[in-house]
Amino acid sequence: MSTPTLDKDSAAADAAETGASHLITVTFRIRRFNPEISEDASWEDFQLQIDPKERVLDALHKIKWELDGSLTFRRSCAHGICGSDAMRINGRNRLACKTLIKDINPEKPITVEAIKGLTVLKDLVVDMxxxxxxxxxxxxxxxxxGNEPTRERRQSAEDxxxxxxxxxxxxxxxxxxxxxxxxxxxxxxxxxxxxxxxxxxxxxxxxxxxxxxxxxxxxxxxxxxxxxxxxxxxxxxxxxxxxxxxxxxxxxxxxxx
CATH class of the missing domain: 1.10.1060.10 (Alpha-helical ferredoxin)
Incomplete structure (x- = not known):
């Protein structure tokens, strides 16, 4: 008796269709600044298909890797530990790696800009x-x-x-x-x-x-x-x-x- 098998191309197509069904179209409105081009900052819109359970950092990666390689921002661990990707998202300071797209009203353009009070060097990067x-x-x-201790400095749990x-x-x-x-x-x-x-x-x-x-x-x-x-x-x-x-x-x- 033969074992039933799925056509590989058909399975791949079904998987792609299932995955695509979870995607939504989101507009990211990013405040761009490049001192080598202009002294003024301006807003630029990027539209992309993305899973709403993804993070804003994932969207920025997608924009940089697929739409505009000149987009500049800081990030490192991508898990809310290094703190390097702080930015203003929809008018509030957040970490891009901890902010889910679904939590910030993706039906409207999502604004992303550099944090305030520090000089902007380029796009979302400030002078820290x-x-x-x-x-x-x-x-x-x-x-x-006093002298260097020969054992650890003990401390109570209360202290x-x-x-x-x-x-x-x-x-x-x-x-x-x-x-x-x-x-x-x-x-x-x-x-x-x-x-x-x-x-x-x-x-x-x-x-x-x-x-x-x-x-x-x-x-x-x-x-x-x-x-x-x-x-x-x-x-x-x-x-x-x-x-x-x-x-x-x-x-x-x-x-x-």
Missing amino acids: EPFFQAYRDVMPFLITT RERFDDTTKCILCAACTSSCPVFWNDGQYFGPAAIVNAHRFIFDSRDEGGEQRLEILNDKDGVWRCRTTFNCTDACPRGIEVTKAIQEVKRALITRRF
Whole structure:
């Protein structure tokens, strides 16, 4: 008895048709900027067939690889860990690799542009140096005195819990570039720098808390925060950024941390 088999071409066609049935037509409206061509930015539309369960980063890849190789953006891990693909999607700061197309109303054009408050170098790429300089300025490392220990510095679970939330920062700049104070004055340290200072100020093993507090007590420091909660809303890791900033303010007043 012969075994029934499917014609390979027919099976492939059926599979292609089934796959295509899941695709929808989406328009991506991307803010383009190339200083070698023009000093002005402009919007450009790209229309493509894509599965709505795909991510915005997948769509950007498809545009770059199939429609316009000059489209420029940053990305690395594509899993929400590196933080390099932060951008404004439909007017909100998000990670392109974590934003599903189906969740952002694909029936209308999806707008994609660079994050605000930092100089745009090309298309969706901004100059991150001011952001990282503020991060470096708050001394984001453990400061201790005395001899080098011969064993690990132990810490209780309760002490670790005190600053656990702010250890989640991936330096994507989504919080800082959502802050209206930072938009108006790039000298402000910004939420991300304060969050990373918080992570060490409240670490029981650290001895540099006073130094960091004095840095953040500067006119461009923590007192510039207007508590708009934009930063908390923008954080892709769910960090309570505004709460952390308020705790640093309280520590400055009470000198208890």
